[in-house]
Amino acid sequence: MSQATEARDSGQRDERNTEFDLIVIGGGSGGLAGAFRAAEHGARVALLEPSLLGGTCVNVGCVPKKAMWLAADIAGKLRMAQSLGFSIDADPKRPCALDWPTFIVHRQRYIANIHESYRRRLDASGIAVLPMRAQLLDATTVECENGARLSAPRILIATGGRVVKPQIPGAELGTTSDDFFQWCAAPGRVAIVGAGYIAVELAGVLQALGSQVELFVRGQRLLEAFDAELTAQLAEDYRQNGVRLHFGHAVAALEADGARVRLRGADGSLSEAFDQVLFATGRRPNSERIGLDRVGVTLDGRGHIVVDELHATNVANIHAVGDVTPNAQLTPVAIAAARRLMDRVYGGREGRLDQNDIPTVVFAHPPIGRVGLTEDEARARHGDNLHIYRAGFRPMLYALAESPQRSLFKLVCVGQERRVVGIHLLGEAADEMLQGFAVALKRGITLDDLRDTVAIHPTSAEEVVLMR
Ligand SMILES: Cc1cc2nc3c(=O)[nH]c(=O)nc-3n(C[C@H](O)[C@H](O)[C@H](O)COP(=O)(O)OP(=O)(O)OC[C@H]3O[C@@H](n4cnc5c(N)ncnc54)[C@H](O)[C@@H]3O)c2cc1C
Numbered sequence: 382m383s384q385a386t387e388a389r390d391s392g393q394r395d396e397r398n399t400e401f402d403l404i405v406i407g408g409g410s411g412g413l414a415g416a417f418r419a420a421e422h423g424a425r426v427a428l429l430e431p432s433l434l435g436g437t438c439v440n441v442g443c444v445p446k447k448a449m450w451l452a453a454d455i456a457g458k459l460r461m462a463q464s465l466g467f468s469i470d471a472d473p474k475r476p477c478a479l480d481w482p483t484f485i486v487h488r489q490r491y492i493a494n495i496h497e498s499y500r501r502r503l504d505a506s507g508i509a510v511l512p513m514r515a516q517l518l519d520a521t522t523v524e525c526e527n528g529a530r531l532s533a534p535r536i537l538i539a540t541g542g543r544v545v546k547p548q549i550p551g552a553e554l555g556t557t558s559d560d561f562f563q564w565c566a567a568p569g570r571v572a573i574v575g576a577g578y579i580a581v582e583l584a585g586v587l588q589a590l591g592s593q594v595e596l597f598v599r600g601q602r603l604l605e606a607f608d609a610e611l612t613a614q615l616a617e618d619y620r621q622n623g624v625r626l627h628f629g630h631a632v633a634a635l636e637a638d639g640a641r642v643r644l645r646g647a648d649g650s651l652s653e654a655f656d657q658v659l660f661a662t663g664r665r666p667n668s669e670r671i672g673l674d675r676v677g678v679t680l681d682g683r684g685h686i687v688v689d690e691l692h693a694t695n696v697a698n699i700h701a702v703g704d705v706t707p708n709a710q711l712t713p714v715a716i717a718a719a720r721r722l723m724d725r726v727y728g729g730r731e732g733r734l735d736q737n738d739i740p741t742v743v744f745a746h747p748p749i750g751r752v753g754l755t756e757d758e759a760r761a762r763h764g765d766n767l768h769i770y771r772a773g774f775r776p777m778l779y780a781l782a783e784s785p786q787r788s789l790f791k792l793v794c795v796g797q798e799r800r801v802v803g804i805h806l807l808g809e810a811a812d813e814m815l816q817g818f819a820v821a822l823k824r825g826i827t828l829d830d831l832r833d834t835v836a837i838h839p840t841s842a843e844e845v846v847l848m849r
């Protein structure tokens with residue numbers, strides 16, 4: 382019986398041992414997934430995490446964000462319910478207002494349960510958890526913050542990334558998504574800088590929960606990585622929901638105005654005053670101060686650890702997964718990469734993560750999702766040999782409530798056989814719909830396969846199989 386099996390069977394963590402089969406640096410989505418999978422295969426694992434288990438996703442990312450999105454969704458549905466004749470007991474001056482502190486207690490209790498469940502699983506797996514930062518001394522030795530040294534023939538780096546503010550004068554007056562998760566009330570007026578996932582998600586949430594939101598976008602559109610037709614419709618939805626959009630607006634500085642903040646544009650313009658300015662301008666990999674230079678691990682120009690398709694770095698037996706690499710910054714990508722890596726290394730299984738056709742959803746209001754190629758990407762790859770199908774419609778609940786919000790679905794098909802190479806969904810329930818269609822796209826379906834599938838009526842999803 383291996384020591385890992387013994388430790389696992391006795392249900393004890395084995396922190397006194399300093400020799401392991403695998404050292405995992407970082408206890409977020411990728412690190413935890415890698416540690417658990419390696420332990421399942423019988424490896425002796427040490428995991429170093431100086432902060433909260435679960436990393437970005439659980440603590441300042443997907444999970445608290447989705448909780449806030451659900452709150453915003455409920456607020457929107459309550460408003461619709463009122464317009465449909467439901468009477469809702471609420472302060473008539475602030476109908477459907479959310480008491481944030483109450484909601485946050487629920488949100489944080491949910492997160493505490495996740496921590497607890499990780500803790501139990503780590504104990505049961507016999508994984509040694511060290512609550513501290515680590516850095517590499519050489520390719521097989523890690524030094525912990527307290528000076529202790531651990532060694533293992535294999536190391537997984539999963540240190541993720543962190544939010545950064547633009548380097549402009551007054552940037553310290555602005556906040557980030559990390560700060561957003563500390564807020565206990567919706568600010569009156571909020572300016573959000575950026576047009577990516579976080580900007581669009583938090584703009585939708587805050588507007589629905591009572592803030593007046595203005596989005597300052599450097600370029601000319603939202604969500605550059607998503608289909609342009611759908612993002613134009615999403616911009617229209619945001620305008621209808623009351624969000625003010627400023628395209629082509631580069632922010633050059635922030636300036637204090639009493640307790641409020643104004644944005645100075647690159648063209649010299651000065652905005653109105655906001656209670657909060659939130660930067661959602663991207664994240665940077667945590668690749669500094671972990672000894673990578675000492676060991677000779679190669680980084681790319683943006684500081685990401687360069688890995689091959691098997692998640693190996695240029696240094697033998699040092700691997701990296703998740704946001705610290707240049708791969709898509711998504712939790713399921715970090716998890717899938719870590720699991721496949723450990724299955725290969727300790728389970729003797731072949732397999733690598735296919736980075737193509739990764740489905741992704743932005744939890745906007747309404748949500749928008751993509752899998753496969755956008756129309757522009759497909760045109761660049763396949764020329765004019767494309768067939769585009771669209772369905773624009775008002776979902777039943779919105780039509781009943783006479784809400785203007787519409788859905789727009791789009792299929793991108795290639796060649797005579799009309800192979801489906803892109804599925805793009807914007808609208809109510811798009812987030813829950815996309816996963817199943819992503820399986821179909823990955824299996825190489827054609828338009829006829831969709832049309833041969835009997836619809837489920839009345840749903841929004843049926844529009845995907847009824848497209849003409
Ligand atoms: C606001 C927001 C919303 C998001 N929403 C979604 C979503 O809805 N869906 C989705 O798929 N993705 C979402 N993401 C992205 C997702 O959170 C990340 O892709 C994912 O968390 C990456 O996992 P990771 O393991 O690479 O890094 P992380 O989860 O960031 O974990 C890295 C861990 O390493 C630790 N660490 C750093 N340095 C050291 C060191 N020297 N020693 C030891 N430990 C160290 C950190 O403390 C951290 O816990 C969101 C991100 C943000 C910011």
Ligand SMILES: NC(=O)c1ccc[n+]([C@@H]2O[C@H](COP(=O)([O-])OP(=O)(O)OC[C@H]3O[C@@H](n4cnc5c(N)ncnc54)[C@H](O)[C@@H]3O)[C@@H](O)[C@H]2O)c1
Pocket residue numbers: 547574575576577578579580582598599600604631632661662663664709710711741742743744
């Ligand atoms: N639903 C999800 O799956 C989800 C949600 C949130 C975040 N994430 C992940 O986290 C990553 C980080 O999210 P993000 O929104 O911070 O990054 P992002 O890369 O999606 O968007 C960054 C935005 O900031 C803009 N920008 C950059 N520098 C700027 C500047 N100086 N001034 C003005 N605008 C500037 C960019 O043009 C872009 O619109 C995402 O790429 C995504 O992979 C995923």
